[in-house]
Amino acid sequence: MSEINITLPVIPLRGLAVLPDMIIHFDVIRKKSVQALEAAMVEEQNVFLTAQLDPDVDNPEAKDLYTVGTVAKIKQLVKMPQDTVRVLVEGKFRGRMDDLIQSEPYLMADVSIFETGGHLEEVQGEAMLRYLKNQLEVYSSVNTQFGTELVHKLENEENPVKLMDQMAINIPMDFRSRQKLLEAVDIQSRFETLVGLISREVDIIQINKEIQAKVKERVDKSQREYVLREQLRVIREELGENNLMSEAEEFEQALKKLKADKSVKEKIAKEIERFKATGNNPSENGVLRGYIETLLEMPWNKEGKDNPDTKKAERILRADHYGLEKVKERILEYLAVRSLAKKGDTPILCLVGPPGTGKTSIGRSVARALNKAYVRISLGGVHDEAEIRGHRKTYVGAMPGRIATALKSSGVNNPVMLLDEVDKVGNDYKGDPFAALLEVLDSEQNNKFRDNYIEIPIDLSNVLFIATANTTSTIPRPLLDRMEVIEISSYTENEKVHIAREHLIPKQLERHGFGKKQISISDRALEKMIMNYTREAGVRNLERRIGDICRKCAKKVIASNVKNIKITEKNLEKYLGKPRYTFDLANTKDEIGVVRGLAWTSVGGDTLSVEVNVLPGTGKFELTGQLGDVMKESARAGISYIRSMVSKYGIDKEFFENNDIHIHIPEGAVPKDGPSAGITMATAMISAITRRKVRADVAMTGEITLRGRVLPIGGLKEKVLAAKIAKIKTVIVPETNRQDIEELEKEITDGLEIVFVSDMDQVLEVALCPE
Known part of the structure; x- marks a missing residue:
């Protein structure tokens, strides 16, 4: 190998490497490259072609270029539009750029030309030739686009070096691969590089073919399925089953999105298959359709997030x-x-x-x-x-x-x-x-x-x-x-006022189209509304009465164009009419045989006046006032207790044989029952029999036994509230209900004297006036 030094114009190539014996044309746009071509044409038409390391660099310098390139002969120049020159070149020799001696107005470099004839032993050359032809056969078999004539031409080449160069020129590869071959000056290294590149290209082509085959197979399968589906759709349209299958597909899509356990999904999938198989049977597929829709709409594993705050x-x-x-x-x-x-x-x-x-x-x-x-x-x-x-x-x-x-x-x-x-x-x-x-x-x-x-x-x-x-x-x-x-017990009067003020009034004002301050209701008016216009444990009727006021006010606003309306205790009757309910207040004087009891009703607590009269007779015992079985039994238990205690209370032994006892509870049209009036009726009977007066400011509740013990009762909150409204001062309750009283709010028990009793003696001691 010998070297020849020469100075040549340099043309940097973007993404292109030219090999010796290679004839190629390319377009030149850069001004420097065009001037380099013109300078070469003035001389011997030789240029040095070398590839850029980075194709994106517009104004390359020595560091941006590969050192090894090709000395080429310009065969043809054609000027194209927009200052572009198309040039046809033929690669002659490998060369190395020793020094870039000029950058303006075009690149000029000192180039060393390699003469690469080399000498191969006969056996070595034959081995290389056979292997190259074998590789050529393999490559041509996988790359069907590789021309047959070109293959025959290369197979007839008997010089391994020329065969290498021709294969490097004609086999498609990127410019970096060709640059490697260009830099392989030694024949052995060039052979190894070429063989490696061809093997790589063969592998790439085979992999691409496999990928293409798989893609084609899938496309063919999809196309086949599409054709079959279209045929099936037409058949179903003819049979009137098209809607059925589209619904089934919708069900299957919904099933995929459903959050549920595997067993649930399997069950639904089976039902969908049954739905598909029903055919044109409207009764059966109608039942299955409704069933599947219900299963798909159920929130099997769909959980809402709780508020942790x-x-x-x-x-x-x-x-x-x-x-x-x-x-x-x-x-x-x-x-x-x-x-x-x-x-x-x-x-x-x-x-x-x-x-x-x-x-x-x-x-x-x-x-x-x-x-x-x-x-x-x-x-x-x-x-x-x-x-x-x-x-x-x-x-x-x-x-x-x-x-x-x-x-x-x-x-x-x-x-x-x-x-x-x-x-x-x-x-x-x-x-x-x-x-x-x-x-x-x-x-x-x-x-x-x-x-x-x-x-x-x-x-x-x-x-x-x-x-x-x-x-x-x-x-x-x-x-x-x-x-x-x-x-949840009854609301107190104070609680009802708060509920009305905070909830009911704003709600009704909004419902009837009033602003927050257009209607004002005083606390005394609310209290009167609660006491005299409603009788309930809750606030439902109270809300209705507030609604009545709002409707009357709406009529007044429309008729008289009044902006603000005040509802007070004095003008309440104008809006709600005469009071509907009154409470029996405590008696003003002590009486014989009249005792105030306490009762629970579905609309809250109430006071119950028990009256007993003793009159000459034959020992009859009469109960009136539409009493239930429980109250009748309590009355009989009370009279039995009194008859067993005649000596204790100073009653004549023949009293019950010569007198009749009549117990009456007013409001006879109202049914009354419950196990809480025993001590009330017993106290009234003892008062009537012994002619001792009962305190007017006392009310009581509790059940009695035959031995005079006082048993616990329920509904204490409502009963105590009723006593407070009736202005009772003392309330007698069973000792066993002490815990229930302690749980009541002070607002309820304030102003009341609560007396706990366990037998009738304690009841009489509090209820009866001193002799």
Whole structure:
């Protein structure tokens, strides 16, 4: 190998490497390169072509160019539009740029030319030739675009060096690969480099073919499926089954998106397959369609996020409801447990109390406080077990039960579910709904509640159940045992004023189109409204009376164009008419045989005047006033106790044989019953028999035994409230009810003397006037 030094114009190439013996044309745009071509044409038409390391460089210097390039002969120049020159060159020799001696107006460099004839031993040359032809055969077999004539031409070449150069020129490869071949001056290294590059190209082509084959296979399969589907669609259209299959596809798409356990999805998938197989049978596919839609709409594993902020929940509960402290406390305890344990047992609460006390509305407030979905189920009058458990889907008109339907409508598996009026559920020959509710409201069983229609077990363990009832007496004991009972008693007068001021009045003003300050109602007017225009434990009628006032005010505003209206105690009758209710106040004087008792009613507490008359007769015992069986038994127990104590109370032994006793409770049209008037009737009888007066400012409640013991009673809060309204000063209650009295607010007991008694002697000592 010898070297020849020469100075030549340099043309940098972008993404292109030219090899010796290679004839190629390319476009020249850069001004420097055009001037280099012009300078070469003036001389011997030789230029030095070298590739740029980075094709994006616009004004390359020596450091931006490969050192090894090709000395080429310019064969043709053609000027193109926009100052572009198309040049045809032929590569002659490998060369190395020793020094870039000129940068302006074009590049000029000292170049060393390599003469690379070299000498190969005969055996070595033959080996190289055979291997190159073998590689050529392999390459041409995988690259079908490689021309047959070119292959024959190369196969006829017997000089391994020339064959190498021709293969390097004709086999497609990137400019960096050709640059490697250009830099391989030594024949052996050039051979190894070329063989490696050809092997790599063969591998790339084979991989591309495999990829193309797979893609084609998939495309062909998709195309085949498309054609078959189109044919199937046409056939179904002819048979009238097209809608059926499109619905099935919609079901399958919905199933993919459904959040549910694997067993649930498998069940739904089977039903979809059955739906597809029903064909053009409208009755069968109609039943299956409804069933699948129901299963897909159920929130199997879709859970709503709870509100973990107990302070926020407390604010919401206090803003929505005045009072009801036990309920609020229980909900906040539940939240606190969930915050600590992340997932605690969900309580099943039962709110028991008179109508209108806010049992139903507190369910909505609890849902808002916990940030849960809210659904209400009215159980009043339900007497068919299928309404709870659902019907078998084989029946005509079958549908899920109320529990499953409510869960579906909530959209999540952990809503607040209000079971309203659970005490008014009935039963008949169609089954016992209470038995179904046992499973719903049992925390140990309701994680696999089975609805007859849905058939798949439903998890109700995350549902917060709140049941409401007016009384627990009609709820079966096993069902009551599964619920946490919270008593909601009557509201006091002060509580009703607060509720009206904070909730009812703003609500009614908004409902009737008034501003917050257009109508003002004084506290005295509210108190009079509560006392004389409503008689209830809750505030439902109070809200109606406020609504009456708003309607009258609306008429007045329209007629007289009045802007602000004040409702006071004096002008209240103009809006509500004459008072509807009056309370029997305490008697003004002490009387014989007249005792004030205390009673619980569905609308709160009331005072009950018991009157006893003794008149000559034959020992008859008469009860009037429409008394129930329990009160009649209490009266008989009282008279038996008195007859057994004649000597103690100074009663003549023949008194009961020569006199009749008549017990009467006024308002005879109103039924009265309950185990709390025993001591009241006994005291009235003893007063009438012994002719001792009873204190007018005393009221009492309690049951009596044959031995004169006083038994505990219920409804104390309402009874004490009634005594306070009647301006009673002293209230006698059983000793065993002391804890109930201690739980009452001071607002209720202030101004009252509460006397606890355990036998009739203590009752008489307080109730009867001194002799």
